Amino acid sequence: xxxxxxxxxxxxxxxxxxxxxxxxxxxxxxxxxxxxxxxxxxxxxxxxxxxxxxxxxxxxxxxxxxxxxxxxxxxxxxxxxxxxxxxxxxx
Ligand code: SF4
Numbered sequence: 031x032x033x034x035x036x037x038x039x040x041x042x043x044x045x046x047x048x049x050x051x052x053x054x055x056x057x058x059x060x061x062x063x064x065x066x067x068x069x070x071x072x073x074x075x076x077x078x079x080x081x082x083x084x085x086x087x088x089x090x091x092x093x094x095x096x097x098x099x100x101x102x103x104x105x106x107x108x109x110x111x112x113x114x115x116x117x118x119x120x121x
Contacts, residue, residue, distance in 0.1 A: 036067035036074050046074065056081045062095035062110075 039048040046053040046069055056066050056073045060081050067076045075081045077092045084090045089098030089106050097109045 034067050034076075036069040036076060039069045039074070041070065046070075046072070048074075048079070051079045054080045054082055057085055059085045059096075060090070060093070063090075063092075064094040065092060 036046075036048065036053075039046050039053060044052055053069075053074045056063070056075050060066060060073070060075060063075070065075050065077045066073045068074075075084075075092075078084050078090070081090070084092075089096065089108055091098065095111055097111060099107045099109065101107050
């Protein structure tokens with residue numbers, strides 16, 4: 031396994047819990063982010079427990095693989111950082 035392991039997480043009937051917080055798996059947009067950690071074969075974010083929610087609100091401000099910018103009209107623009115994206119594909 032190449033990704034780092036999620037530390038301090040445990041499997042409970044409610045799902046994967048870390049420090050009392052239920053963790054949701056990462057979403058497609060997270061692919062390539064260095065904050066992804068693996069736990070029992072699934073990927074979780076070590077920074078934010080609900081990646082899907084994070085991306086619903088816009089661009090994840092913790093992401094290491096994309097850089098979010100607001101353009102002049104105030105819309106969010108996402109610029110993939112090429113090197114890390116390629117690394118993520120090579121799995
Ligand atoms: S930091 Fe953001 S982009 Fe990276 S894994 Fe977590 S939720 Fe996804």
